[in-house]
Amino acid sequence: MTRNVQILSTGSYVPERVVTNAEVDSLLGESTSEWLINHVGIRERRWMAPDQVTSDFIVEASNKALDRAGISASDLDLIVVSTDTPDYLSPSTSVVVQAKLGAEKAGCYDINSACAGWVTALDQGARYLMTEPAMRHILVAR
Numbered sequence: 001m002t003r004n005v006q007i008l009s010t011g012s013y014v015p016e017r018v019v020t021n022a023e024v025d026s027l028l029g030e031s032t033s034e035w036l037i038n039h040v041g042i043r044e045r046r047w048m049a050p051d052q053v054t055s056d057f058i059v060e061a062s063n064k065a066l067d068r069a070g071i072s073a074s075d076l077d078l079i080v081v082s083t084d085t086p087d088y089l090s091p092s093t094s095v096v097v098q099a100k101l102g103a104e105k106a107g108c109y110d111i112n113s114a115c116a117g118w119v120t121a122l123d124q125g126a127r128y129l130m131t132e133p134a135m136r137h138i139l140v141a142r
Contacts, residue, residue: 005129008071008137011064013057015046053087055096058141062101065139073101077135079108080125082117082142086110097141106139118142 021033021043036042048057058081066073079101081094088096094108113120118140125138 003130003133005126009065009068011061011066011068013060013064015048015052015057017047017049018044019047020044053096054083054085055087055093055100058093058097059100062097062139062141066101069137071137073103074105075137076101076103076106076139078125078128078138079103079106080121080138080140081108081110082113082121082140083110084112084114084117094141097139103139 021036024045025031025033033043062073079094079098081092081097083093086093092108092110094110098104098106098108111117111121111124121140121142125140128135128138
């Protein structure tokens with residue numbers, strides 16, 4: 001029997017600090033602004049605060065997604081985190097997210113697939129839901 005899988009909600013978070021091209025230019029000591037605007041459309045970017053780590057971003061976005069889905073962290077069966085910028089080499093960032101969310105019963109693991117990470121993690125989460133009848137809610141984060 002095939003189980004249908006659906007995305008219940010999404011959440012996002014960006015750091016508060018906005019850094020303009022002019023600020024980057026002053027740090028580099030040369031102008032990159034014109035090239036960035038003309039070739040990739042970048043006028044500004046967000047930088048994390050010195051006390052922030054990847055799991056902080058994931059937790060902020062996850063709380064929004066959980067709230068929108070109408071479920072709590074205790075409902076999660078699995079947390080899959082795709083990142084090239086982990087908090088630590090060990091333990092995995094997913095374990096840190098699990099602790100910060102209070103998702104005590106959720107299994108968790110990280111994957112590192114660079115640009116394909118989000119799609120890879122989403123695919124893995126969907127496959128768990130399709131093949132493991134006991135699983136109902138999986139958090140996939142990048």
